[in-house]
Amino acid sequence: MKIGVFVCHCGSNIAGTVDVAKVAEAAKAMPDVAFASDTMYACSEPGQEGIIKAIQEKGLDGAVVASCTPRMHGPTFMRTVARAGLNPYMFEMANIREHVSWIGRNKEANTRKAIDLVKMAVAKLGQNRPLYPKTFAVNKRVLVIGGGVAGIQAALDCAEGGLDVVLVEKTSSIGGKMAKLDKTFPTVDCSSCILGPKMVDVAQHPRITLHASSEVEDVFGYVGNFQVEVRKKAPYVDWKACTGCGACMEKCPAKKSPDPFNELVGRTTAINIPFPQAIPKKASIDPTACIRFKTGKCGVCAKICPTKAIRYDQQDEMVTEEVGAIVAATGYDLMDWTVYGQYGAGRYPDVVTSLQYERMLSASGPTGGHIKRPSDGREPKNVVFIQCVGSRDPSVGRPYCTGFCCMYTAKQAVLTKDHIPDSQSYVFYMDIRAPGKMYDEFTRRAVEEYGTQYVRGRVSMVYPMGDKLVVRGADTLAGTQVEVLADLVVLAVGAEGAKGSPHLAEKLRISYDSYGFFMEGHPKLKPVETNTAGVYLAGCSQGPKDIPTSVAQGSAAAAKVLGLFSKDQLQSDPQVAKVDLKRCVGCMKCALTCPFGAIKELETRGEMKVEVIETVCQGCGICTSTCRQGAIQLQNFTDNQILAEVNALLLTAEEEGA
């Protein structure tokens, strides 16, 4: 075999701490290597042309590129090799950037390590065989998980693009966090007025199936052919019969039930429609609050309902949806702010979260848009906002900036002045971060037009004095301690991944970080893709975002799905397992361990053997390490290939006389 080795400088990224010329020189002495050179940027156009030229002129059978991680440019160079006329699998990469030049400062040691990695890649390539993809059909339906503004946008764009969409929402109405907001920054326009029409579009779109009060229970299959089990939680109301008239809500005697939509600021009835613009506008019963469920006595709603829609004995229903792609748009939750004991969180009723305050500001909220202190219902005069509660604070495990808190605090300060003209707002902040369009101008207006007092410094504690709260903190610009007598304290609480998102990530087989956010395929170049084919991300499930960015990402995810579905047939990855029938004894252990059910029985000449369904196999290789006969081998990661890498490395050690 004639192998070519191409060592990349990556500008100074690699060449700065690895002697690339020496690596190329060493490669020339390796077995099967017919050509080796170093190149400034292997991935650039001249770099790729150089590789193609060398393959064609020297008649090479395969190429090793020593550069960055194969997770970044593996596919790039496979295309290059294919353009040169070789099979794209006659290619290997040695990762001498992420795993060498960027993590070690000793040039000598780095160069030695790079040579070893090239030697291992050459040894593996020596065992490579050409592989050819198979094609399979695509189910052109898409599942969107989460009905917030990002999910709504993704669903509408997909539906407008001609796809059938299944939208699964956990709560009884779509709308997400945006539906809870009173106004949006920096335009101070009404949130539900701009979201409402979109929600109605979802309800009326003939291509969108909406499952509210539903959760994804399990996901099987692979890109193009997912089966998703959806649990439709029982609302104890027949939604086909319910007209959303609200008569049940008026008569329900359990009037002091917790109201999650209003962030527990107000109270609601045990049977309720969460808010006036809810989609679907259907009532559901909270069994933990309903008198009928708790004591067996009551049944007022069943008597009052004009369409006889109440079903106390309703059970959860399981639905199986078959889709070809999935968009996860599960959003965020506020972090658990009660860890801030010094702010009296959870103890003093007049310390509220940003979302609770948002509900107080809302005309459709529990106070009808009048700001009232939760303790005595009086109108506050001094309102203190504390920023960075659960963002940029490593002491509570939230080192990142949530990004939108500066803006919503400025908005809430502006709205406070609008609601109560003789009020005074104070904002304790660390830095003002307002990088969006018209954002910085907006925060200036909060100060200059609305007279909001910004105090730079952290609050050390909040404690009650009489019927007021004392907020004590530092003013780091003046270099003094300050105390503000407040009627109401609003905590700008940071965001973390929605509760339960790690569970969903496990079902979707995508990665998530320690804050519950899903990981994108690449932080810059694949912002809405995941490393699992056919699964895309939108909105705050990927990281905290404001509304414009969430909407943009929803559209981007939809574009990716439409791109995926622009083909009728997809090509399967040919790195699948292959059975050597001569060695197979038909013990079926591989079939038992295969997580995808990709191995089935095969009868040949009266003997039981197995065969691999190539389009179902995902190429994990669990079967290969299970087979005692060595009969089933994962192509491109065969036992021989992996051991060739090991041997190449250990041989080097022997040569050195170690």
Place this chain on the structure above:
Amino acid sequence: MEKELRIVGFLCNWCSYGGADTAGVGRFIQPTDLRIIRMPCSGRLDPLFVLKTLTGGADGVLVSGCHPRDCHYAEGNYYARRRLEVLKRFLPVIGIDPGRFEYTWVSASEGQRWQHVVTEFTAQVHALGPIQRIGKQAQARACSFATSGLFARVED
């Protein structure tokens, strides 16, 4: 500088290899002894690879995959965990210090954790020093001992 030892890392493509990439992108400085072999899943790892690597002269072997429950292939790392736990207990039987072998879980976002794992494991292997080389015959014996049904039972 202390002399480099031969440490081989078998890493799953989706979590730990990505975690090592993340550590690189973050410029988290690490010892240079470790050479990484990429595989699709920790479940792809035949315990024999570890034995062949150690008996073949490597001073240490590190295996790393996705955290349990977080496997790209749903359950590959559970198979890996069962096999590798058996392997770890088996190593003293053929005279290899079990401290030369570790398995860990590192996700693609955990660059800092990867730096920590590599630094600790490298120090651990350096504390044990270079491995005693054994002859080809002894190597073959150790590997055939291992194939005599010990790991085959793990899946039952």
